[in-house]
Amino acid sequence: MVYSLVFITTLMATILYAFYLWLIPKPIPGIPYNRDSTHRPLGDALDMLREVSITSEFNLWCAKQVDKLNSPICQVFVNPFSKPWVLLADFAESQDIMLRRKEFDRSKFISGGMAPLGHFQSTLPTDDTWREARLWTQDLMTPTFLNNFAGPAAYSSVGELIRLWKTKARLAQGRSFSAATDLNNVSTDTMLQFTFGDHFPHASQREQIDRISSLDPATLSIGDENRAIEFPEAPVDTYITATHEGTDYVEKAVNSWISELTMWWVTKTPRYKRVMATKNRVIREQIEISLRNVRRGAVRTGVDHMVSREIALAEKHGRSPKYGGQKFRDEVFGLTLAGLHTTSAALGWIVKFLAENQDVQSRLRSELRSAYGKAVEERREPKFEELNHPRHPYLEAVVEEALRCHSTTVTREAVTDTELLGHHIPKGTVVFCVSNGPGFYKPALPVNDSKRSPTSKAAAKPKAWDESRDLSAFYPDRWLVQKSSNEKTGETRLEFDGNSGPQLIFGAGPRGCFGRRLAYIEMRILTALTVWNFQFLQTPKELSSHAATDGISHRATQCYVRLEEM
Ligand code: HEM
Numbered sequence: 001m002v003y004s005l006v007f008i009t010t011l012m013a014t015i016l017y018a019f020y021l022w023l024i025p026k027p028i029p030g031i032p033y034n035r036d037s038t039h040r041p042l043g044d045a046l047d048m049l050r051e052v053s054i055t056s057e058f059n060l061w062c063a064k065q066v067d068k069l070n071s072p073i074c075q076v077f078v079n080p081f082s083k084p085w086v087l088l089a090d091f092a093e094s095q096d097i098m099l100r101r102k103e104f105d106r107s108k109f110i111s112g113g114m115a116p117l118g119h120f121q122s123t124l125p126t127d128d129t130w131r132e133a134r135l136w137t138q139d140l141m142t143p144t145f146l147n148n149f150a151g152p153a154a155y156s157s158v159g160e161l162i163r164l165w166k167t168k169a170r171l172a173q174g175r176s177f178s179a180a181t182d183l184n185n186v187s188t189d190t191m192l193q194f195t196f197g198d199h200f201p202h203a204s205q206r207e208q209i210d211r212i213s214s215l216d217p218a219t220l221s222i223g224d225e226n227r228a229i230e231f232p233e234a235p236v237d238t239y240i241t242a243t244h245e246g247t248d249y250v251e252k253a254v255n256s257w258i259s260e261l262t263m264w265w266v267t268k269t270p271r272y273k274r275v276m277a278t279k280n281r282v283i284r285e286q287i288e289i290s291l292r293n294v295r296r297g298a299v300r301t302g303v304d305h306m307v308s309r310e311i312a313l314a315e316k317h318g319r320s321p322k323y324g325g326q327k328f329r330d331e332v333f334g335l336t337l338a339g340l341h342t343t344s345a346a347l348g349w350i351v352k353f354l355a356e357n358q359d360v361q362s363r364l365r366s367e368l369r370s371a372y373g374k375a376v377e378e379r380r381e382p383k384f385e386e387l388n389h390p391r392h393p394y395l396e397a398v399v400e401e402a403l404r405c406h407s408t409t410v411t412r413e414a415v416t417d418t419e420l421l422g423h424h425i426p427k428g429t430v431v432f433c434v435s436n437g438p439g440f441y442k443p444a445l446p447v448n449d450s451k452r453s454p455t456s457k458a459a460a461k462p463k464a465w466d467e468s469r470d471l472s473a474f475y476p477d478r479w480l481v482q483k484s485s486n487e488k489t490g491e492t493r494l495e496f497d498g499n500s501g502p503q504l505i506f507g508a509g510p511r512g513c514f515g516r517r518l519a520y521i522e523m524r525i526l527t528a529l530t531v532w533n534f535q536f537l538q539t540p541k542e543l544s545s546h547a548a549t550d551g552i553s554h555r556a557t558q559c560y561v562r563l564e565e566m
Contacts, residue, residue, distance in 0.1 A: 025077035028084055030423050032069040033076065043077025043084075056549040056557070059409045062087055063437035072438065072445040073421045086420065086431045090447050091440070091464075091502035093421060094433035096456040097412050098509040106511050107413035107430045110552065112260070113253035116267045117246050117276075119327060120334020125415075126511065133331045134514075135313060139305040140194075140335075141517050147388060149300060153193030154522040155384035158529050160205040161186045162381075165534065167212050168231060169563040171220060176228045176539045176560040179351055180344075182208070183559070187344040188240060190522055191336045197301035199289045200282075202237035210234065226540040228560050239282040242275045246333070247341045249275075251551035283329045291323065303332055339515045343522055345553035346505075350402040350527055351561055353474050355536040356544070360398060360476060365531050365566075367394050387528050388521070396496040397476035399523045403505045405474050406546075407435040408554040410507040422451035435504040443467045465501035537562040 023041035027033050037043045044065075051061050065076050066089040075084040088094055097104045111123040121137070124130040139145055161182060168177055185204035192200055211234035220229060249266050256262035266272050290303040299308050307323050314321040322328055354361045371392055372382040414429045425431070438445045444464055449457070465471055469478055479500050485493040506513035513519070530536070538544070543560040 023080070025084060027077075028075055028086070028423065028426065028429070031084075031086065032071045032074045033084070034065070034068065037077050042080055045078050045080060048076070048078050055547065057547070057554075058550040059407075059434075059436050059554060060550075062409060062432055062434050063089075063441075066434055066437045066445075070445065072447050073423060083426060083429050086425065086429055087434050088420065088431050089434040089438045089445060090421070091435075091444070091504070092456055092459075092462055093447070093452060094410075094435070094504060095462060095508055096453055096459065097420070097431065098410070098433070098504075098507055098512065100455040100459070100509070101418075101453065103414055103416050103418035104412040104431065105415045107411040109411040109413075109430055109432075110250075110254055113250045113263065114334070114337070116249060116253070116263050116272065117337065118330030118333060120331045120338075121514065122334055122338050129327070132313075133327075136306045136309050136328070136331060137302075137335065137514065139309060140302050141514065145302075145305065146517055146521060149197070150190075150194045150302075150518050151388055151521045151525075152384050153197070154190045154518070155387075155525050157186050157189040157193065157205065158522070158525045160189065160203075160209060161526070162529055162533050164205060164209050164212060165530070165561075165563055166565055167209070169534065169565050171212070171215065171217055171231075172229050172563070173222055174537075174562065174564070175222055175225060176543050176562040177231055178228055178559065179561040180348060180556075180559040181233060183347040183351070184244070184340070184344045185236075186526065187340050187347065187522070188243065190343070190518075191243075191339045192240070193301075194339070194518065195302040195332060195336055196286050197304075199286060199301065200239075202240060204236050204240055207234035207236055226542045228543055238278050242278040242282075243333075243336055243340060245271065245275045246279070246337050247552060250337070251341075251549075254551045279333050280326075280329055283332050286332070287323050287328070302335065306332065335515070338513075339518065341551075341555075342513075342553045343519050345555040346403055346519065346523055347526055348556045348559040349406045350399060350523060351530065351536060352544070352546075352556060352559065353398075353402045353405065354527075354531065355538050355561065357474055358538070360474070361531060361536060364394055364398055364527075368392065368528055368532060381529055381532055384525070387525055391496070391524070392528070393480055393494050393496040394476065395524055395528055396498075397479040399520070399527055400479050400496070400498065400503070401474055401476040403523075404440070404503055406548065406554050406556070407440065407503070407505050408550065409434055409436070410504055419453065421447065433504060435502070439464065439502050440504075441472045443471070463499060463501050533566055535564040535566055537564055 020041065025038050025043040027038060034044060048061050052058050066074060066087055072090040074087050076087060077084050105125050114123045119129065121130055121133040164182060185208060188204045192203065212231060222229060249272065252266065253259045253263045286303050287307060290301065290307040293299060293304050294308045294311060299305055310321050310323045310328065369376050372386055375382045375386065410433045412431050414425045414427055414431065417427050418425050420431065465478065469475060479496055480494045481497045481500065482492045483495045485491050506516040539560045539562050543558055545558045547557045548554050549557055
C-alpha cells in the first residue's frame with residue numbers, strides 16, 4: 001500500500017516536472033536571453049504584458065530588452081508554447097535579411113492579425129498568390145499613375161484639410177484641438193481617390209467641413225488653455241467606417257496576447273459581418289464601374305488599372321478573368337487598409353515635430369517661400385507639379401526625420417533552418433528587426449564582422465549615423481549632404497540623401513512597403529501646405545506627450561495642434 005502510494009506520488013511528481021519542463025521556454029543556444037525567464041512557464045510574457053499594458057509600446061519593450069542584454073542579437077519568450085522571438089538590433093544584418101536572404105519571408109506577427117480581413121499582399125508569404133496580387137497592382141506606383149492621378153488626388157485631399165483647419169483655427173481662438181481624426185480623414189480620402197477616384201461618391205472630409213462651417217461658435221466651450229477644444233464630428237459613409245473598423249480589428253488582434261483567439265472571436269461578431277458585407281458590396285460595385293471604364297478605354301483609377309491588368313493576364317494565359325473573385329476584392333480592400341493607418345500615424349508625428357521645433361518650422365517655411373517665389377508673388381499655394389518636381393531637400397529631410405524618430409519594428413520569419421550573426425536559427429523563428437534602439441536612436445552595438453552572412457559580407461556596408469549628433473533628437477539636417485553644383489567654381493548645394501544612415505520605417509526588399517512612393521507624396525504635400533498656411537504653435541505639455549501605441553503603425557496617443565493662420 002505504502003509502496004504504491006510512493007509510486008503514485010513519484011509518478012505524479014515526474015509527470016508534473018515533465019510538464020513543467022515542456023512548458024518552460026527553450027532558448028536557442030548561444031543567443032543571449034534573460035536567465036530568469038527560462039524558469040517561468042510564461043517566459044517574458046508577463047513582464048512584457050505588465051509593461052505594455054501601461055505604455056502600449058511593444059516596440060519600446062523590445063528595445064529595452066536589447067539594452068538589458070547588451071547584444072545586437074538576443075531572444076525573448078513571449079508566446080507560450082512557441083519558439084522564442086529573436087531581436088536583431090543591427091542595421092546591416094536587418095537590411096540583409098530583407099533585401100537578400102531567401103531563408104526569411106513575411107512573418108505572421110502583424111499580417112496574421114490582418115487575416116480576418118481577407119488575403120491581400122500584406123498578409124501573404126512570397127508565393128504565387130502574392131505574385132499574382134503584385135501583377136494586379138503593378139501600375140499603381142509608376143511615375144505616370146502617381147504624377148497624373150494619385151499625387152493630384154493627395155493634393156486635393158490636403159487642400160480640404162487646409163480648408164477645415166482654417167475654420168477650426170478661427171473657432172479655436174488659439175486653443176489646441178485634436179488632429180488625429182482629421183489626419184485619418186485626409187489619408188482615407190487620399191486612399192479612396194487612389195483606388196476608386198470620383199466613382200465613389202463619398203469622402204470623409206467634405207462632411208466634416210460642412211459640419212464645422214455650419215457650427216454655431218456659441219456651442220463650443222473655450223475652456224482652460226491647457227485643454228483641447230472638442231469639435232463635433234460628422235458621420236461618414238458606411239464603407240469609410242468599414243475601412244476604419246477593419247484597421248481596428250487588426251490593431252486588436254496584433255495587440256492581443258492571444259491573437260488567434262481574438263481574431264476568431266472578432267469574426268463571430270455581427271459588427272464584423274456587417275463590415276465585411278459592406279466592403280464586398282462596395283468593392284463589387286466599383287469593379288463593375290471599372291470594368292465599364294476599361295472597356296471604353298478610360299483607365300484612370302487604381303481599380304481601373306487592376307481590372308485592366310487582370311484582363312490582360314487572363315488573355316495572356318488563356319483563362320477567364322478573376323476580377324469577380326474574393327481574392328481580387330480583398331486586394332482592393334487590403335491596399336486601402338495598408339495605406340491608411342500607416343500614413344495618418346506618420347502625419348501625426350510630422351505635425352507634432354513641427355510644433356516642437358519652431359526653428360525647423362521657420363526654416364522650412366522660409367525655404368519653401370524662396371523656392372516657390374512665383375506662388376508667393378501670385379498669392380497662392382505651390383501647385384502639386386511644383387511641389388512634386390524638383391523635390392525640396394529640406395522638406396524631404398523634415399519628413400524623413402519625423403519618420404526616423406518614430407519608427408516601427410519590421411519582422412521576418414525563417415522559412416528554413418538558417419544562421420544569423422553566427423547563431424543557428426530554427427525554421428519558423430520570428431526575427432524582429434529592432435529599429436528604435438542601437439544604431440538608430442543610440443550608438444550601434446559592436447558586431448563581429450566575420451559572423452555576418454555571406455551576402456552581408458559581400459555587400460557594401462551601409463552608412464552608420466554620425467554618433468556625435470544626438471541620435472535621439474529630431475534633427476533633419478542629418479539627411480542632407482553637400483554636393484558639388486559647379487565643379488569649376490567649387491560651388492556646392494545641400495541635397496537630400498535617403499541613405500544617409502539607418503532607416504527601416506518602410507521595411508526593405510521585395511516585401512518592403514509597396515506604397516511608400518504614394519506615402520512620401522502625401523507627407524511632402526501635407527508638410528509643405530500646412531507650413532505654408534499655418535504656424536504650428538507649441539501645444540501645452542498636457543497635450544504633447546510622445547507616448548504611442550504599437551499596432552499596424554507606431555501612433556502618437558496625443559496628436560493635438562494649435563494653429564495660427566499665416
Ligand atoms: C508612412 C506611411 C507608410 C508606412 C510607414 C508604411 C510601412 C510599411 C511597412 C513597414 C511594411 C512592411 C514592410 C516589410 O515587411 O519589409 C509595409 C508594407 C506594405 N505597405 Fe506600407 N506603409 C505606408 C504607406 C503605405 C501606402 C500609402 C500604401 C498603399 C498605397 C501601402 C501599401 C503597403 C502594402 C501593400 C504592403 C505589403 C507589401 C508586401 O507584403 O509585399 N503602404 N508598409
